[in-house]
Amino acid sequence: MKDIADKLGVSSVTVSKALNDKEGVSDNLKIKIKKVAGEMGYRFNSAAKSIKDGLSYNIGVMIPHRFTGVNESFYLRVYQEIAIHLDHYGYFGILNILSNEDEEQLNFPRVYSENKVDGIIILGQVGKKYIETVQNMELPKLFLDFYDEHADIDSIITDNFYGAYEITNYLIQCGHREIAYVGNIYSTSSIQDRFLGYYKSLLEHGLSYDEQLLLNDRDERGTYIDIQLPEKMPTAFVCNCDQVAYNLCERLTSLGYSIPQDFSVVGFDNDIYATLANPQLTTVEVDIQEMARTAVKSIMDKVANPNRRNGRVLVQGNIIYRDSVRKTN
């Protein structure tokens, strides 16, 4: 900046004003300054600005390491969309994989202790203890894809309840009356919330809930187990996620059944398993774009106004109609 000023015989203050399109510089001079800046390959030093206004223009996105396995790309996709949206605000995203070690030892993330970010999005459920650590960070923060009833921290989550409710309604519209739910409802809150949506749909349509039709899909540690099919089979299965729906389809097919002729199967997520299944699955698409958009808007609001509260925001999914459901009416 100083070099540009010297070259044109003006002060660096004037250069600063011109480059930022502020008042107090003649249009003529502004143009000249910008031209010279371009020619000299001037690059703005964002660190100097940061030190002035105390803003880093970065947002940290923290993902617990255990959610980043070989075949789990959901959170990475969300992060990607967040990065794209942050760009619209002139911000950047810094990815922070929270190691199990840091989570256990309740360490603050380095992005925080080094003042690298103006806000932080926690993407994926962290342990109860760590939530307290998060609460102690004096920074705008946001839970994404989970919430904690005890922590007074805004969160953005998929509307699991409503999505499962809608897709169960759809099955009923198609004439199904005996509908099973597949998932361990004590495993995660999203599996449980999806179950409750399924349950509400049954209630509303006057269908009785049959405990025999609640099928377990994983043990308490989250490892998939073989699904125990009920003695009296339903005509349709609401699965808590596409991967389980995929597994179920494979299972039923290997037993000689056809889908959707013999049984209808629906999933949740609209991930890769929905299109790999044969036939492709009717499912509830989790709206990653919208989640990222909402999350970025929310955290930027908080950066501008630290007292801003948005509470729990639900992002609705969309039913994707494919070929795994049979109309029986």
Next chain:
Amino acid sequence: MKDIADKLGVSSVTVSKALNDKEGVSDNLKIKIKKVAGEMGYRFNSAAKSIKDGLSYNIGVMIPHRFTGVNESFYLRVYQEIAIHLDHYGYFGILNILSNEDEEQLNFPRVYSENKVDGIIILGQVGKKYIETVQNMELPKLFLDFYDEHADIDSIITDNFYGAYEITNYLIQCGHREIAYVGNIYSTSSIQDRFLGYYKSLLEHGLSYDEQLLLNDRDERGTYIDIQLPEKMPTAFVCNCDQVAYNLCERLTSLGYSIPQDFSVVGFDNDIYATLANPQLTTVEVDIQEMARTAVKSIMDKVANPNRRNGRVLVQGNIIYRDSVRKTN
């Protein structure tokens, strides 16, 4: 820092030295200062340090948008590993999705023009024109997973050639003599390099190359096409990637063949398709960890010493032995 200094009646210089474990402060005082800093919730201001030493302690990772489709998570995984490795160096990773628009208009990325990073890793092939733009950036830079013969920029790539060579050798060791290669060798340089590894293996073993056994899998725009099986079938197929191997297995199975009894099939990448295939695929694992580790080491070297050149570095994969190959001897 000043607050801490005031509280203890020392100067901020002393506080700085103590917090950085530098010489010139008594151990006693150091301990006291660190204690007070902790109590006061002191957070280091990295922007101030940045402005002093001209380093941002960030590395930009740029991924062209077209490589980030719904079912493509490979580059995101690489980015994730890069972020983890950067952490060891006290650095952070800033993800930059390069939009088609920016790529066409040859715009510098904002991470560059705002001096947000000390180096940049370009992850995934960018257009010829844009490579020139990259070359014009006065910053350490590195191509990851591709290279350009005209650009004098260091690159790190998977050893496609050697991986395909090794896995073809393995098929030959298992007794196969008629071996097909599946892939459009004019589509990407990795498909071509993998083909050449296959070809070398044939040559070394005195097997003749039969053009009829080069099977196309995609059109010039990269869209998968139905694979045209040859009249005289081989006993094994080397596929250019796991997804194509998966498709081929489905195809052969639907034609009534069994794998590996009737035909052996191998893939490349060791991605999700390798484990989804039935039977699971023997394949070449691309070593994401090692690529990320090497890339981070290389870019950090360059940050420390801008003249450092590493040339083209090949990262070898590992053969993963599963159940899609039959021993015929």
Next chain:
DNA sequence: CTGAAAGCGCTTACAG
């Protein structure tokens, strides 16, 4: 072992 001074690149408030 400790600290006063200067400087990194920018912006803001104020004076001319």
Next chain:
DNA sequence: CTGAAAGCGCTTACAG
């Protein structure tokens, strides 16, 4: 419309 001065939080080189 233009610019001199001060300051953001830190570190380095130097003096005591």
